[in-house]
Amino acid sequence: MSEPATVDVALHLLDPELPPPAYARAGDAGADLRARQDVELPPGERALVDTGVAVAIPAGHVGLVHPRSGLAAKHGITVLNAPGTVDSGYRGELKVCLLNTDPREAYTVRRGERIAQLVVQEVVTARFRTVAELPGSERGDRGFGSSGTH
Numbered sequence: 688m689s690e691p692a693t694v695d696v697a698l699h700l701l702d703p704e705l706p707p708p709a710y711a712r713a714g715d716a717g718a719d720l721r722a723r724q725d726v727e728l729p730p731g732e733r734a735l736v737d738t739g740v741a742v743a744i745p746a747g748h749v750g751l752v753h754p755r756s757g758l759a760a761k762h763g764i765t766v767l768n769a770p771g772t773v774d775s776g777y778r779g780e781l782k783v784c785l786l787n788t789d790p791r792e793a794y795t796v797r798r799g800e801r802i803a804q805l806v807v808q809e810v811v812t813a814r815f816r817t818v819a820e821l822p823g824s825e826r827g828d829r830g831f832g833s834s835g836t837h
């Protein structure tokens with residue numbers, strides 16, 4: 688089996704008492720991000736939660752802030768802008784916009800809780816080029832369920 692691709696990511700710990708982002712298990716795609724503070728999320732409400740870390744994502748890569756499936760399935764907690772985009776030039780604190788989708792139950796995030804996961808991926812930069820007509824394709828302008836819904 689080939690070795691997985693890796694990339695070095697510089698990490699600045701703004702809150703050194705919190706464990707740094709880490710993969711929970713070998714083979715995981717996302718490194719868990721933790722909440723820096725307690726946050727109460729009433730039903731249907733959102734909050735921007737600090738993580739206590741800043742990163743320098745290398746050029747040609749992006750950091751994607753994904754929800755955690757356990758929080759989603761058990762408590763209805765998701766990342767509102769999922770997946771959040773962390774640009775390679777961003778040097779500020781990583782933040783997670785959590786949304787409580789549960790219609791009845793409030794959820795309290797605790798400091799140190801793993802609230803989201805950061806997936807680092809390669810990206811290409813598009814060179815946008817305006818043209819008079821786009822090349823043809825089988826799909827054309829059909830979309831939004833045009834192939835049926837079952």
Ligand SMILES: O=c1ccn([C@H]2C[C@H](O)[C@@H](COP(=O)(O)OP(=O)(O)OP(=O)(O)O)O2)c(=O)[nH]1
Pocket residue numbers: 752768770771772773774775777780781782783784
């Ligand atoms: O879940 C997220 C999403 C973004 N960011 C940070 C890193 C990213 O590089 C920056 C800007 O994000 P984005 O481009 O999604 O936001 P915007 O509303 O377009 O803001 P801007 O005008 O600053 O690009 O905010 C986070 O910390 N967490």
Ligand SMILES: [Mg+2]
Pocket residue numbers: none
């Ligand atoms: Mg932007």
